[in-house]
């Protein structure tokens with residue numbers, strides 16, 4: 001329950017006075033409802049459906065009502081009491097309408113507030129957090145689990161309404177007969193105690209709903225991401241089997257949960273019949289309650305008892321949503337712990353004056369096998385120079401880049417920008433000054449123009465074409481049916497790998513960054529386009545700092561500095577020509593492999 005209490009506090013902070021106003025509204029509605037029921041008997045007495053009017057004169061408050069009605073001339077008495085009844089019902093209905101809308105406003109507003117809060121928390125988390133999390137789990141949290149939390153909050157609100165209604169009806173019932181009310185309450189309490197085991201069951205099924213829907217989301221995301229592999233390797237049947245089995249388990253779990261709920265409702269229904277029978281017997285035989293009085297009490301309890309059973313059903317439903325509350329709380333806690341010291345937007349960009357320096361950096365991945373992905377990294381990258389990183393697969397090149405652009409925090413050592421350690425004071429500004437083109441470039445399902453404008457909304461048409469010229473994409477974009485406004489499909493699927501890389505590169509330079517980082521950003525290009533990009537990069541030389549990882553060593557011939565990495569360490573460092581002359585070094589070996597002389 002503590003997981004739910006956190007949300008109740010949030011709800012109170014979010015809705016504040018409105019929540020209490022709503023509660024007062026509920027009390028008034030409930031009072032009106034009870035009163036309208038209460039005056040039904042004298043009304044029936046007036047129109048002669050029930051025996052003498054004197055018999056209900058002994059009921060609390062009714063004597064006053066009777067006196068008030070008697071003050072009215074005889075001919076109008078029935079009209080007055082009927083008008084009073086209609087006015088009461090109208091008032092109650094109007095209030096009920098207002099309260100229902102208000103309830104929904106609070107609920108929807110709170111749901112939007114929660115959604116935003118979770119999304120913001122995820123966005124504020126650092127890169128290392130995303131490395132250890134599965135994307136499908138975020139989708140799962142933001143859709144299914146959040147929907148269950150909203151359902152839980154709705155249940156709490158409607159249970160509060162039910163409790164208020166029930167409470168007021170109990171007060172009225174007490175006024176009529178405290179012995180019978182106590183009898184019903186004791187019965188209800190006994191049944192609630194007996195039903196505790198059903199609550200444990202509800203919690204178990206709720207936890208299973210969370211687990212299964214998480215597996216469902218994970219599996220679906222993985223399958224659709226890998227649909228090409230699945231189809232090309234004829235793995236459809238295998239995936240269908242998985243889907244069928246999970247689907248069956250989800251179905252069984254929901255049916256079992258419904259069975260549990262139906263069983264408690266069954267108990268409540270049977271208990272209601274037994275109760276009413278015992279009740280009428282007691283009233284009539286033991287307490288000798290008058291007929292009209294008994295009718296009123298039965299009427300009240302017939303309305304009260306379903307509230308007990310619906311409270312129990314709501315409670316079970318609420319308990320089944322607790323695992324979702326818990327999961328979202330846990331996610332928020334993790335996001336908070338992984339929060340990076342960088343403002344989401346708006347940081348001033350910087351120009352690097354002296355350069356970037358790594359001092360004795362070391363890094364290990366969380367959840368890895370404990371070996372260092374990087375160690376003993378000492379490096380100077382002068383401002384506006386070009387540095388190339390080469391090395392075998394798994395040598396640590398991408399990890400070093402992630403540290404250099406402030407996405408990962410080194411475990412040991414320091415990263416200095418113009419002599420100042422990278423930290424809360426300069427991280428946001430530094431990150432805003434870096435453009436990064438990853439190995440697997442990402443484009444949104446939008447037009448080329450929209451994709452580019454995302455990074456620089458105020459870019460002019462000329463800026464866009466200049467960037468496209470730089471990345472050797474202007475020609476092919478011009479030939480597209482809608483030019484810059486061509487839709488490029490999910491993740492840019494309608495473009496070739498090389499075209500995607502070139503658009504992402506254009507987007508990266510459009511920002512006019514202080515540091516341009518290319519992580520094998522030209523791997524999918526043909527020789528002609530790569531040569532074109534190499535020329536463009538050469539033209540940029542001296543105006544910004546460029547860091548490239550390149551497997552094709554021809555691209556980095558003009559680099560001011562080349563570092564060669566192996567097992568997370570820098571094993572060679574120097575100019576391109578200098579390293580190629582060190583015949584025993586790894587770099588000349590790599591060169592030899594690429595030129596074919598080592599084959």
Ligand SMILES: Nc1ncnc2c1ncn2[C@@H]1O[C@H](COP(=O)(O)OP(=O)(O)OP(=O)(O)O)[C@@H](O)[C@H]1O
Pocket residue numbers: 131365366367368373391392393394395396397398399400
């Ligand atoms: N998220 C991760 N969790 C655990 N270990 C990781 C993770 N990412 C990389 N590693 C490990 O860190 C080491 C360096 O990886 P890195 O991706 O930096 O190499 P790389 O030189 O860029 O390789 P490639 O050229 O294949 O991209 C590897 O041993 C790799 O297994």
